[in-house]
Amino acid sequence: MDRRLFLGSAVSALALPGCATNVRTASRTGCLPPVNVAADRVIRTAAGLRPYRAAGFVVRAEALGDKRLVHNYGHGGAGITLSWGTSKLATLLGLQGHQGPVAVIGAGVMGLTAARLVQEAGFAVTLYAKALPPDTTSNIAGGQWSPFGHYRDSQVTPEWRAQFAAALDYSWRRFQIMVGDDYGIRWLPTYTEGGGDSGPSPLDAYHPGARVLEAAEHPFAIDRLVRFDTMYVETGRFLRQLTRDVQIAGGNILVRAFATPADLAALPERLVFNCTGLGSRDLFGDLALEPVRGQLAVLLPQPEVRYAFTGEAGYMFPRADGIVLGGTFERGIWDTTPEPDAIARILASHRRLFGAFRCTA
Ligand SMILES: Cc1cc2nc3c(=O)[nH]c(=O)nc-3n(C[C@H](O)[C@H](O)[C@H](O)COP(=O)(O)OP(=O)(O)OC[C@H]3O[C@@H](n4cnc5c(N)ncnc54)[C@H](O)[C@@H]3O)c2cc1C
Numbered sequence: 001m002d003r004r005l006f007l008g009s010a011v012s013a014l015a016l017p018g019c020a021t022n023v024r025t026a027s028r029t030g031c032l033p034p035v036n037v038a039a040d041r042v043i044r045t046a047a048g049l050r051p052y053r054a055a056g057f058v059v060r061a062e063a064l065g066d067k068r069l070v071h072n073y074g075h076g077g078a079g080i081t082l083s084w085g086t087s088k089l090a091t092l093l094g095l096q097g098h099q100g101p102v103a104v105i106g107a108g109v110m111g112l113t114a115a116r117l118v119q120e121a122g123f124a125v126t127l128y129a130k131a132l133p134p135d136t137t138s139n140i141a142g143g144q145w146s147p148f149g150h151y152r153d154s155q156v157t158p159e160w161r162a163q164f165a166a167a168l169d170y171s172w173r174r175f176q177i178m179v180g181d182d183y184g185i186r187w188l189p190t191y192t193e194g195g196g197d198s199g200p201s202p203l204d205a206y207h208p209g210a211r212v213l214e215a216a217e218h219p220f221a222i223d224r225l226v227r228f229d230t231m232y233v234e235t236g237r238f239l240r241q242l243t244r245d246v247q248i249a250g251g252n253i254l255v256r257a258f259a260t261p262a263d264l265a266a267l268p269e270r271l272v273f274n275c276t277g278l279g280s281r282d283l284f285g286d287l288a289l290e291p292v293r294g295q296l297a298v299l300l301p302q303p304e305v306r307y308a309f310t311g312e313a314g315y316m317f318p319r320a321d322g323i324v325l326g327g328t329f330e331r332g333i334w335d336t337t338p339e340p341d342a343i344a345r346i347l348a349s350h351r352r353l354f355g356a357f358r359c360t361a
Contacts, residue, residue, distance in 0.1 A: 031361045032305075033361050035299065035305055036300075038299075041299045042299055043300055047294065049137055049336060050079075050329075051073060051074050051076065051280075051289055052292040053151065054155045055156060057073065059072050059163055061094060064264060067272055069264065072110050072275045074277075076149050078149065079141065080138065080233050080238075081145050082168065083109040084113050086163070086167045086171075087116075088117060088167070089163055091118055100271070103127075104127045104128070105127075106275035107127055108277050112242040112246060114273045126251065129253070129256070130258075130276075141235045142294075143233035145206075175231050182241060183238050184319075185231055185232070185234070186232055187230070188231075188318070190230055191213075191309045192310045193220075209227070210228035220357070222311065234319045237320070237321070278291055293335070299323040304361075311353070313349040314326055314327025325346050325350050
């Protein structure tokens with residue numbers, strides 16, 4: 001199921017409004033190289049837990065004893081996309097008037113981007129985390145730059161929407177200046193089944209070049225297809241590079257788990273950023289936070305595949321480290337063991353999708 005179609009159909013409870021793309025039609029033909037989907041081409045499988053909050057991510061400052069604590073967690077299926085943006089908001093909240101070293105808790109995409117922004121602002125940082133890359137949820141993410149599946153429309157406030165808009169804007173610009181092999185970020189055309197028929201949306205700016213394709217313009221055996229461009233992040237490479245950046249700038253990275261806010265209060269730093277993702281449920285008792293599991297099958301890389309797909313079959317993001325096939329959005333499931341049946345379904349739906357190509361490049 002499409003990262004965007006998820007929203008309107010089977011899991012409408014997680015709907016992300018404004019995902020519609022304001023499209024125009026245009027004509028351009030093009031056949032594409034199909035993905036070679038076969039069980040013996042699977043190089044790994046994975047299951048990760050999106051840190052989902054129906055009321056949206058939390059970026060908020062509060063007092064913790066004599067410290068300032070700034071939260072930055074709960075980004076659902078949009079954490080890579082929003083990372084630079086909400087970390088920027090968090091640092092704007094936390095650093096104002098601060099002096100001295102800073103603690104960041106968590107080494108996923110939120111902790112690493114927050115740590116970099118703290119360093120860029122001239123502060124020394126120590127990053128504490130129970131687990132480091134590659135053992136974070138962030139490492140499992142498919143890496144599409146698209147704000148998908150991270151809140152429920154009826155549960156967010158106007159103030160939160162303003163934070164969301166500001167975070168998107170900053171993230172969009174920050175990722176663009178990092179495009180390239182060093183961070184594993186690239187632009188790709190994206191073919192999305194359905195979509196684009198709900199009128200203008202504030203998110204249209206993030207779907208440049210969006211248009212409905214004529215049947216002759218693409219090889220998919222699909223009635224309505226929208227094409228737009230967005231960025232894709234090879235998450236393993238990106239997080240590895242960010243970790244190096246933190247260290248090169250003099251940051252300390254320590255493996256440490258925190259059980260209670262009192263453990264944080266005992267840290268020497270007077271400013272603490274909480275970037276613990278789903279860990280905030282136990283650490284801060286935020287029961288609004290719940291896991292939404294996503295399972296992936298990764299196929300051998302196919303460098304000739306330079307487009308992405310989202311739709312009823314699931315999603316396909318081509319990366320240098322493999323062709324990522326996904327398509328599950330399982331609410332409330334904590335188990336991170338990939339299920340053979342779910343993986344088989346992901347493979348079967350994509351085999352049908354690419355097997356039905358009307359022409360190949
Ligand atoms: C299958 C899948 C596909 C996805 N695809 C995309 C996508 O295409 N695009 C997109 O934008 N997003 C995507 N996401 C969402 C994205 O992965 C998450 O939103 C993001 O990784 C959350 O980042 P984080 O840093 O908050 O959490 P994490 O990556 O989980 O990092 C949390 C850190 O906090 C540490 N921690 C937790 N608790 C404690 C504690 N008590 N003490 C000390 N340390 C602690 C952890 O060890 C870890 O270092 C996907 C997610 C999944 C599962």
